[in-house]
Structures are given as structure tokens and as C-alpha cells.
Amino acid sequence: MGQLDALPALPPNWPTFVPKDKLAAWLEGYAEYMEINVWTDTTFDGGEYDEATGTWTADLTRADGTRRTIRCPHLVLATGGSSGVPNRPDLPGLADFHGEVLHSSEFGSGTSYAGKRAIVFGTGNSGHDVAQDLHANGSAQVTIIQRSPTCVVSLVPSGTMVYALYSEGPSNDDIDLITAAIPYPVLRDTYQWLTKRTCALDKDLLDRLHAVGFETDYEPDGTGFHMKYLRKGGGYYINVGCSDLIADGEIALRHARNIDRFQPDGLRFSDGSVVEADVVVLATGYDNLQEGVRRLLGDKVAERVGPIWGFDDHGAMRNMWMRTAQPGFWVMGGSLIDARLYSTFLAVQIKAELDGLFPKELPI
Template sequence: MEYADVVVIGGGQSGLAAAGTLRRHGIEPVILEASARPAGSWPRYYDSLTLFSPARFSALPNAPFDGRGDRYPSRDDVVDYLTGHAVRLGVEIRTGTRVEAVERDGAAFTVRTADGRSIAASGVVAATGAFGNPVRPVLPGQERFTGELLHVADYRSPKNYAGKRVVVVGGGNSAVQVGYELAEVADVTLASRSAIRFLRQVRDGKDIHHWLTGTGFDHLPPEWLVHFVGGTLVLDAGRYQDALASGTLERRPMFTALDGDAVVWADGTREPVDAVLLATGYRPDLGYLRGLGALGPDGSPLHSGGISTTHPGLVYLGLEFQRSFASNTLRGVAADADHVIPPLAAHVRKAPAAVGL
């Protein structure tokens, strides 16, 4: 068995932020990344995805995006950015290495990988995000639905939907962005349980993120968000609202069931559709911690601000609303790393010498 002070599980933005902060605390981590390159889930997002925040507000500390700061980086821009950052960081990153389980072994952890290897470590950073665990609600009648039913995690581009009737389930940013691009080639309806609420992207000539970061809103505790926001908001420079107003993109209350080749709308109308696309979000992808006893019954991590409440030496990064509105974003994850890494580093320095050999 080999040894590492800290194993970081996940080589995307959260794992890289963790690794950089660990090095500043004098600890050399080992990053284990399941995919072929250190870019996390970004290479698997849909082709047209762009960040909802400009480049100047979307980077890790001391690692700005190349090019204009007011542009909105694409999926591929982010992949290139993270891959280049990983090279500059100079930490050990093992790609193509999927973690199957984390176990407790006395005072240390044992991290077991899909290729049969084991690594003992004093500390573990769970930084695998949520893309690998999409929420797929069970819809009434879906077992008899003859159309295509997929999650946005499996969607790449509108090219296969030209001329088709498509229903996108959801009312968040991804639902609206994907629905809007599909509407250029298909007949599209957004189905959501409540009306879509928009937040104006540009105010007084500046992107909303200028105000979010300048006012400190990005770092408000999650409980404050309920008071200020009250629900999901979709960032929009105007085109999405215009599409809804013009009828190019339609929104209807959530349908009640699927029935053969059709959806059944709330008013009882039965309408044939070719595809139903679920933009219904994600949950933390932490199945490798289940046997450790670090998760609740619903698979959610038991933590306080990203620090495990069940296992000293285990911390999390990249959880939605982990500590703030921006916790699972490029611009926000480093602040959370600054919160969880110091106590982890202190734990590692006090750990039994046998683990560090």
C-alpha cells in the first residue's frame, strides 16, 4: 500500500483549488481524477454552455482567464483554463483513476480505486461535485413513454432535435439556456412548477457579478439567500424573456403525467411529444463515502461548512451552497478552500507518523 498525506478526490475546479491551498500550507496532495484530464465534469457539459459570469469574475485566485475580462467563457474555454492551471500548479494528478470507496483504517483513511489500488492518507478532500449524480425524478407514466427521456447531463447539442416537439422540465439557468437553443430548431416548451424568475444580467453597463462581488453578496451564508432571493433566479440579458414574450419559447405549468407518446398537461390536454429533457439538477456525487458512514440517509454529506461532522480529516469542496451563494463556482470555491484546508492541515500534522512514512 502507498501513502499520501492528503488524497484529493476529483481533479476539477474544486480539487485544484484544494491542492493549491494545501501546498500553501506545506502539504503535497495526490489528486485522483476519474476522467482523462484534470478538468472535472466540464468536458461532459453540453456544447453551447457558457459561464453565467464574465471571465474576470470566474477565475481561481492568481490565475486569471486569458483574453477580455468581460467575455463569458465557453465550456471549452473552461476546460483549457483548468487543464493549463493544473500544469502550472505542478501537483501529482492521476487521471483515469476512479475512487470506489473510502474506508477508515484506525486514525487514517484507505482510499480504494477501481483499478484495485489502495492509498492510505491522513486526510481526504471530497471534491467530486455533482454532475455524476443527476436528479432524475420518476414521472407518472414514464415506464410507458415511447419518446426520448433524458437528463440535461446527457444532452450535447440541438442537432438531433430539428423539427421535433420537445418539453424541457425545469425553470433554472440550464433549463432556459438549453430550451432557448433548442427553440431555434424545434418546437419547445419549458415545463416548470412555478413561473420563471429572471435577474437582469447587466445593470448600469456592468454585469450583475460586479455588484455581487462588490457588495459581498457572493459570500453571504446560504440561510440569507432565502431571505434575499426566495427561489431560483435565471440570469438574462433580455433574450430569454424576449423569446418567451414572442412565443419563440413557451412556458407552461408542469405536466401531470407521461402517456405513451404524449405528455398530459395540467388542464387534461394530451399532446404527443418526441422528447422530454430533464433539467432537474444534481445531488452531490459522493457514493464512495457511503460505506464510511459520512453521508445521511439521502446521500447528502454530514458537514458544517464543508468540514465533516463524522470523520476528522475529511472535508468537502464544491457543494452547492456549502458556505455561500458562490460555493460551487469557479469564483467561489477558493474561499471555501481557505475555510476547510487549515483545519485539515492541522489534523494531518498531528496524524500518526505511520501514515506519512
């Protein structure tokens, strides 16, 4: 990470992989030093758009219970690339299971499950991280359930190669513009070349995973993990150790297609075998960001905006960093790299609308 995800005035000597607490402290200090008016511990209770006046009314509740109503011409949803609405699949017999069931968003630490038997559904980043944390904190048995083939790359060197340009000398501002200007066909060709390279570098790890039955997928066009991120927002794992635990049998692997149903003491498979468990963690992702809009602003606005993230027919990200079909509503998501570049583009568009310079209809 380091300079890759740098904000203005970030110390130049930061480590490549910044600990979460260090980043959180920096953001808190950044808001103070730059005198940014940030309201933490504030709940968004709902909002409505007045077509006649072109104004949003947003209802907020502060931590002390104070209610505030804000009226503004523009509303920006900046909750990241996920809706925050957990996807909870309807698994057969899950209601009969007598143990604890939680979504990965509710998982805090594996220390609470020391000595217990755990089943983790899902083999994306969250599923692997939860399984590894359970194993590291002494769970008696950890089984990970693969629902679909998963793209796996090593953190170093493969996972960082996609960002190699940021360490080659030019400023972040220049590189941001270069990468944002890459046409979709060129981007696809680049990722195809890169994926061939990463698969060669990770061959030993992938062979070990395949040997225990783990199934991998690098997109039908061979564009790999970063294109999965751009197209779907998930479906990959950047290995920081869990793949090795699976390959070595430290974490057991089973496949969802072989499931029969849950029973009170665990999960039964079609061959009659049972994996006993005390806890089940659903690392099954989140609904599309459109559902986050629905939860905050209702069905009318959500349907008007439509699906968010992934490429549209023109090779641009759908409803992200651009005008949406809902007047005065914008979506700001993605990683810190995306935020550094596209927040400027989004702000310029809002400024243009406020000054009456933005055309009512944009050319296709």
C-alpha cells in the same frame, strides 16, 4: 467572469464572460505550469475509514485499467455544489411514453433533435438552457414545463450586480475576505436591497413573462437569486435569451400542476389538451450532495456527514469547507470564487489537524 473567478497568474486581459473551452484550456495549462499532480480519467471505486488508525483507504482505477490503492489521513470531496445524482421525478405515465426520455445531465446538443418536438421539465438554469439550445438547433416545437415559481434576472446588468465589488479596485484577495466576513443578517439585508433594484431594472422582461403565465419568485424574504443559490443551489435563471423566447411565444409554456399523464405520443393535460413530443428532457436538478457522498462512500458515512450546502443555524454553509462529523472527510464545493477563498481555509484546517493543532471539539 474574467477577474471575478481568477486564479493566480490568470492573464489580466481576459474577457468578462470566458468561453468554456478557453477556461478548460487554461485549467489544463495551469496544472502543467504549476506542476500539479492531476490524475484525469480516473475512477473512484470506493473508500473506507479505519477508526483505529485514522486512515482512509481509497481504491482507484486509471484509464488504462491499472488499479491503485491510496492510504491517506484526509479525503476531500471536491465535485462542485451538486451531487451528480440526477433527480428523476416519478411523472405519471412516463413509462408509457414512446419517445426518448433523458435527464439534462445526459443532454449533449440540440442538433440531435432538429425537426423533433421536445418537452423540457424544469425552469432553472438547466431547463432554460436546454430549451434554448433545442430551439436554436431547429426543433420543430419546444415546450417548457414550469414546476414551481422561478427567480429570473437578466445577465446584464442584474445578474452581475452581485459581483460589482470585484470591479471597484481592491484586489480579489481583499474582496474575498470582505464578502466572506459579512454576517448573515447583513447579507440578507444587502440581498433584499439588491433584489428590489434588479426587479426594477428587469421590470419590462418580468412583465412580459407574467403576461404569458410564467410565475416568478424572489424568496419569501425578497433576497433574490443569489440567496437561492446559497440556500438551495438552484431555483433561478440568469437570462441569456430564453426568457425572451418564452415571452414571445417561441418556446411554449405549460404548468406541471395541470398535467394529467403521459401517453405514447406526448403529454396530456387535465383540460384534455395534448402536447405531442418525440423527446422529454428532465431538467429537474440533482439530489443533495449528501447523496453523492452516499454513492461514493456508502450509507454510514453519508448519514454521519448529513445534508450539505445551505445555511445552518449559525449562518454558515452546512458541512462545506469545514470539519464534518466524519473524521478525515471534507467537502470542497461552490463556484470558482468560493474555491479561490475557501480552499485556503480548508487547507489550513487540514494542516492544523496533521500537526496536532486543531482542537478535538470546536466551540459553538
